Amino acid sequence: xxSLVSYDWLKHYVNLKGVTVEEFARRMAxxxxxxxxxxxxxxxxxxxxxxxxxxxxxxxxxxxxxxxTVNLGTTKATIVCGGSxxxxxxxxxxxxVGAKIRWHGVGDWVKLQPAEIRGVKSEGMICAAxxxxxxxxxxxxxxxxxxxxxxxxxxxVKPGTPLADALGLTDDVVxxxxxxxxxxxxxxxxxxxxxxxxxxGKKFFxxxxxxxxxSPRPESGRGNRAPTGVAVTVADRxxxxxxxxxxxxGVTNGPSPWWMKRRLASAGLNSISRLVDITxxxxxxxxxxMHVFDTAKLKMGDKGPEIHVRLxxxxxxxxxxxxxxxxxxxxxxxxxxxxxPVAIAGVIGGERSSVTxxxxxxxxxxxxxxxxSVRRTARxxxxxxxxxxxxxxxxxxxxxxxxxxxAVELTLDLCGGHVSSAPTxxxxxxxxxxxxxxxxxxxxxxxxxxxxxARQVGILRDLGFKVSVRGRGTIHATxxxxxxxxxxxxxxxxxxxxRVYGYVNIPPLLPVGQPVSRRMDAELAWEDRLRTIAKGAGxxxxxxxSFTSDDVYRKAGYDPSVCLHVQxxxxxxxxxxxxxLLPSLLQIVAENEERYRVQRLFEVANVYYPPKAVGSRQTAxxxxxxxxxxxxxxxxxxxxxxxxxxxxxxxxxxxxxxxIEDVSWRRNAEVGFWHPGRSVQAFxxxxxxxxxxxxxxxxxxxxxxxxxxxxxxxxxxxxxxxASTTRRYAxxxxxxxxxxxxxxxVDARVEYDDIARTISRTDPMIVKVEWFDTFEGxxxxxxxxxxxxxxxxxxSERTLKTxxxxxxxxxxxxxxxxxxxxxxx
Numbered sequence: 049x050x051s052l053v054s055y056d057w058l059k060h061y062v063n064l065k066g067v068t069v070e071e072f073a074r075r076m077a078x079x080x081x082x083x084x085x086x087x088x089x090x091x092x093x094x095x096x097x098x099x100x101x102x103x104x105x106x107x108x109x110x111x112x113x114x115x116x117t118v119n120l121g122t123t124k125a126t127i128v129c130g131g132s133x134x135x136x137x138x139x140x141x142x143x144x145v146g147a148k149i150r151w152h153g154v155g156d157w158v159k160l161q162p163a164e165i166r167g168v169k170s171e172g173m174i175c176a177a178x179x180x181x182x183x184x185x186x187x188x189x190x191x192x193x194x195x196x197x198x199x200x201x202x203x204x205v206k207p208g209t210p211l212a213d214a215l216g217l218t219d220d221v222v223x224x225x226x227x228x229x230x231x232x233x234x235x236x237x238x239x240x241x242x243x244x245x246x247x248x249g250k251k252f253f254x255x256x257x258x259x260x261x262x263s264p265r266p267e268s269g270r271g272n273r274a275p276t277g278v279a280v281t282v283a284d285r286x287x288x289x290x291x292x293x294x295x296x297x298g299v300t301n302g303p304s305p306w307w308m309k310r311r312l313a314s315a316g317l318n319s320i321s322r323l324v325d326i327t328x329x330x331x332x333x334x335x336x337x338m339h340v341f342d343t344a345k346l347k348m349g350d351k352g353p354e355i356h357v358r359l360x361x362x363x364x365x366x367x368x369x370x371x372x373x374x375x376x377x378x379x380x381x382x383x384x385x386x387x388x389p390v391a392i393a394g395v396i397g398g399e400r401s402s403v404t405x406x407x408x409x410x411x412x413x414x415x416x417x418x419x420x421s422v423r424r425t426a427r428x429x430x431x432x433x434x435x436x437x438x439x440x441x442x443x444x445x446x447x448x449x450x451x452x453x454x455a456v457e458l459t460l461d462l463c464g465g466h467v468s469s470a471p472t473x474x475x476x477x478x479x480x481x482x483x484x485x486x487x488x489x490x491x492x493x494x495x496x497x498x499x500x501x502a503r504q505v506g507i508l509r510d511l512g513f514k515v516s517v518r519g520r521g522t523i524h525a526t527x528x529x530x531x532x533x534x535x536x537x538x539x540x541x542x543x544x545x546x547r548v549y550g551y552v553n554i555p556p557l558l559p560v561g562q563p564v565s566r567r568m569d570a571e572l573a574w575e576d577r578l579r580t581i582a583k584g585a586g587x588x589x590x591x592x593x594s595f596t597s598d599d600v601y602r603k604a605g606y607d608p609s610v611c612l613h614v615q616x617x618x619x620x621x622x623x624x625x626x627x628x629l630l631p632s633l634l635q636i637v638a639e640n641e642e643r644y645r646v647q648r649l650f651e652v653a654n655v656y657y658p659p660k661a662v663g664s665r666q667t668a669x670x671x672x673x674x675x676x677x678x679x680x681x682x683x684x685x686x687x688x689x690x691x692x693x694x695x696x697x698x699x700x701x702x703x704x705x706x707x708i709e710d711v712s713w714r715r716n717a718e719v720g721f722w723h724p725g726r727s728v729q730a731f732x733x734x735x736x737x738x739x740x741x742x743x744x745x746x747x748x749x750x751x752x753x754x755x756x757x758x759x760x761x762x763x764x765x766x767x768x769x770x771a772s773t774t775r776r777y778a779x780x781x782x783x784x785x786x787x788x789x790x791x792x793x794v795d796a797r798v799e800y801d802d803i804a805r806t807i808s809r810t811d812p813m814i815v816k817v818e819w820f821d822t823f824e825g826x827x828x829x830x831x832x833x834x835x836x837x838x839x840x841x842x843x844s845e846r847t848l849k850t851x852x853x854x855x856x857x858x859x860x861x862x863x864x865x866x867x868x869x870x871x872x873x
Contacts, residue, residue: 049227049437050084051235054314056220061241063251063851069221072244076225079247079547081234085224089314091211092157092181095147099125100207101138109166116174118142121208125171131193132176139196141180141211143173153178178331180211184315200306215310224312232441233530236335242729246510246548257457259449275343276352279467283432285357285476287381288393288446291357291415292452293472295343299323301407305462317434323403323410326458328434336414336443336451337435339383339391341401343409347387353411356384357393364389367399368431380425381417389814393429394422394439396701409468412455414448427618446479446529481526486538488521493756494539495546497554507548526561572677574706574768575652578681581705585698587650587683592632594654595799596620603750604631604719612656612675625656625675630680630721630759631744634743637684638751647686654763655680691758692742699730699738699760707772708732713801716741726758732770738762783847785815788857791836792870796824800835806867810860814846816840834873 057071064072073083099118107113107128114637116129120142127142134140143149153176173179177186177194186199194204196214205214212218217614225240233239238254245252262270278293301323304312308329315332319325327338332382346353352762360376366389367373374392376382390401394417401408416439423440426432447549449471453723456467488501501521508515512528535541545556579589597620601608611624626632629867631653683698685691716727716739727741739761748757794803804817821836828834839860841853864870 049229049235049441051225051240052130052228053223053225053237053240054089054220054311055223056312057314058237058244060346061238061252061254062245062248063250063253063397064244067248069249071589072248073223075248076244078552079550080238080243081228081231083223084226087222087224088680089220089222090215090217093212093215093217095144095160095181096135096175096211097142097144098122098205098207098209098211099142101134101136101140104134104136105657107166108166109168113166115168118172118174119207120144121206123208126167126169127172127174128168128170129174129193130191131174131176132189132191133195134193140194141175141177141194143175145172145178146382147173147180148603149173149179150181151179152176153183159668174299185309185339186319202305205724208342215306215440216309219312223654226383229441230534232438232443232533234335234428235438235441236331237807239335239530242512246331246507249510256450257453259453261687275409275468278472278476279349279354280472281350281354281358282474283356284381285417285474287359288357289416289418289420289477290448290473290475291355291413291414293355294452294456295353295409295411295457295469296456296463296465297409297468299408299410299459299463300465301403301405301463308462311645321403321405322462323407323459326462326627327412327456327459329869330451330455331438334447334451334454335438336447337394337453338455339397339413339435339456341390341411341413342403342407343411344385345401346385346409346411347872349386354386355411355413356386357415358382358384360389365728366390367397368392369399370396370431371399374429374431374509377428380428381421383413391514392425392429392431393417395426395429396433408465410459410461412452412454412456414452416443416445416448419443423614427616430619442533444529445475446648449473455616461714479529481529482535483524484530484535484538485518485522485524486541488523489543491523491542494542495549495554496557499545499549503549504545507545511544512547513541517608562838574771575679575764577705578702578764579652579790581702582650582681582683582698582759585701587648587698590633590636590649590651592636592651593622594625594656596624596632597621600631601626603747604634605744605747605750606631606834610658612658627657628761629653629680630684630761633682633684633759634747634751634753634757637686637757638753639773641753641755643740645686646688647684649685650681650683650760652679654678665716679764681760681764683762685758686753686755687758689756691756692723692740695758695760696728696740699740699762702762703730703737706767706770707774708737708767708770711737712805714799721747733768735766736763737766737770775827781842781844783843783845785842786848786853788839788841788853789836790839790857790860791821791834791873792861792864792868793828793832793834793873794864794868794870796831796833798833798835798868803835803864803868803870804837806863807837807860810863813841813843813852813856814839814860815842836873 057554069086076083095118099120101116101119102119104482107115113128113130114134116127116134118127119126143160145160145162147160149160150157160173174193177183177188186194203214216270227234234243241254242252275295275297278295280291280293282288282291301321304319304322304325307598308325308688312319312325312328317328323340327340331337343353358378359378360382361379364376365373382389383391385392389399415831418439419442421438426436488504494499505515508525514526516524518524525541598608608624611627614623619622653718654677656677659675685695687694712727712731716722716729722746729736743757743759807817808814818838820838822833841848861872
């Protein structure tokens, strides 16, 4: 997961004085989260300054344009402006000549040039927020300019001040940092600062908000009773190990101050309102998602507001904050009031209980949820959020008091009010921090370099571990709560020491001794050779998922009920484990046909069948054993009307390269998927080794493919078992060959392969039989077909005479008549 991190914001938690952002990126990448990109924040605002409008006049030649005289500090400029909200004494953003802007917030960035608009020279441009890349921070109506006095009432600057300076963006950069999934703590500013402190050896500034800040007290005046607290019940504490809530009354909601908007924007989040922004701010700061409810919108219980963490009832619905309604099932964990759901746990809040500008009494929640449950719910509903991404990584139950205290602290500071009830805390059990031991000698041995014991202990303490040294150099470390889902053994302690010490500081040493030689598995060797042959024949290899959908399978004419069903598929597209590669290949052909009119594709992958092992059985929750796997090759040819011939030619080429001889070809008896007249199957020793042919037009139409598709299905276990590396060489005859064509009429059920085999066995001087035409229809009796072939005759001892060839041909015809009742055509 990648995080956007403001370097200026990060400095509030760790001393980075004297450390350039480039140096920070280099050092962090060597020992911790990697900085992938650096984005200067104020760069796009070069030559954009703050101006003060001192006069507004009508444009002499345009009804919708006006002339604004703007004080820019050292000069006054006349600027043509069409902003609907332009007025005298307004503070505006002025782009000077050379600044980069986007006209009306769309299109590419362009450099502002001197301009004359309707006969009047304009000495710059008064900008809307979307024209200088600030639309997310300062949303506005169409044709409105950015009114800095309204948008930033707390900022006081002189005319001519660079806008980047006024917004505090000049010295800031945003870093795009990759954080590994196991380090959810580093997805927050505090956790990242703690990492930087340990790696750079800099002082860690962060101090938690005092837990219990703003202790509850009754409202004052007129003898009012204090509002009641929040009653919380958790139905399944495995799915929700801890839930905390606190009520804050007398708050005033509204727009957030610029410093908070700026920090949220640096992380890619838009400002919504103070209360909502506070929850997002805490999430970015501490990696702990939070939510806020409007108390007045909750259905009250007998003693006040109630929150129930429970599984949804079947067909229960919720209108979410994204303005979509979701129908829930009994596998979805929800947060509910006394009546119905107000949030989908760990995923998204509900619209009904959301805070607005008039909200005066709110409830903050902080919770931890089972990561698997959150992930399944998000996939099932196709709803994703910044909170969900963190919850599904696994969060510590011990973060909640700190996050809740920080939210209360910010609320009292920005929104006023007071905590009106004691925090409610429902948890599954008491937290016990994991602890592990490892010797200093073992650390040295595993890392390969001697690190002083004091340095090892210091690294762990800098990372937040509680460390004691016992006996003869045994380090005993208690894992800090923010790493309780990550550090799982003493070996992880070695990794922590090694990475902070610096892998770059570990001297490289070549291993001693001879490398272990190992023969490659025979099946893998054949698989590699198969891929080489296919690519050499002009085919393109593809890789697709081992899962498929009900829709794709049914469009291909297959029954998905025979497939293994995935209990918890990521999406409905991955609900079944495929038993053949062909439907997936057809789907890929269909998706790419518009871009690639000619396609030659192949895939080598396993297919999966229900297990046949003794004792395996299907139960309500699935099979009791692993599926049977079989390696297959599937090919697809979208090359025109003769694709099936090309497909069969490729299979014959493959068999030749694999040394598989005496293959018999038979008409494909399978119906449905294959074209009834253009598909065959290859057998050797009565084992099926390939199905080749054109796909049924009905199946092709199901996938909305315009062309004709030929395919190959090859069970590779059988093919590899028959393959051979042995080659026989027969020198070509020095005597010329003779060729004749032969066409015979036979019963329509007779296979060409049987005819060719009979001809080849007639005489050793028949060296090749090649089919070139089969005809059925007008001019032939019903139930008959004509098969035409090229015959090649040769001898290794002499040049054949015409009468020799005639005699062999006559004997061939007699043999065909005797076996197939064939007639010469």
